[in-house]
Amino acid sequence: ATVGEPAPQCVEYFQSWRYTDVHNGCLVAVSVTVEYTNGQWAPCRVIEPGGRATFAGYGTNGNYQTGLRACDPTSVTP
Numbered sequence: 001a002t003v004g005e006p007a008p009q010c011v012e013y014f015q016s017w018r019y020t021d022v023h024n025g026c027l028v029a030v031s032v033t034v035e036y037t038n039g040q041w042a043p044c045r046v047i048e049p050g051g052r053a054t055f056a057g058y059g060t061n062g063n064y065q066t067g068l069r070a071c072d073p074t075s076v077t078p
Contacts, residue, residue, distance in 0.1 A: 003044075007032045007068035011047070013055075015065045021053040022047065033048035033071045038063050046051065 013034065024030050024047040034042040034055045040063060043055040052054040058064045 003033060003071045004072050007070050011068055013065060013068055017059060018057040018059050018063050020057055022053045024049055024051050030072050031071050032069060033066045035066045035069055036063050037066055044073040046073055068072045 008026055008030060011022065011024050011030055011032055013020055013022045014019075020034055022034070022045075024032075027046050027049055029046055031044055031046045032053075033035060033044045034044065036058075036065070042055050045055075047053045055065075
């Protein structure tokens, strides 16, 4: 997926070693992906207002999330 600007501030994430939970506190649907310290790929997910999505956590190797980015879920990345 094509990745762009940082996600809106009304979208928050909470990370743990196993999962990263993302909550959309915006009034509109958003498409977001998670950025990791090692550049690991993450899917682009559409989250409805008030909705949640789950991404991979940082794992035992400390691959922490560094932020959220807006993305285009219709574009394909090889």
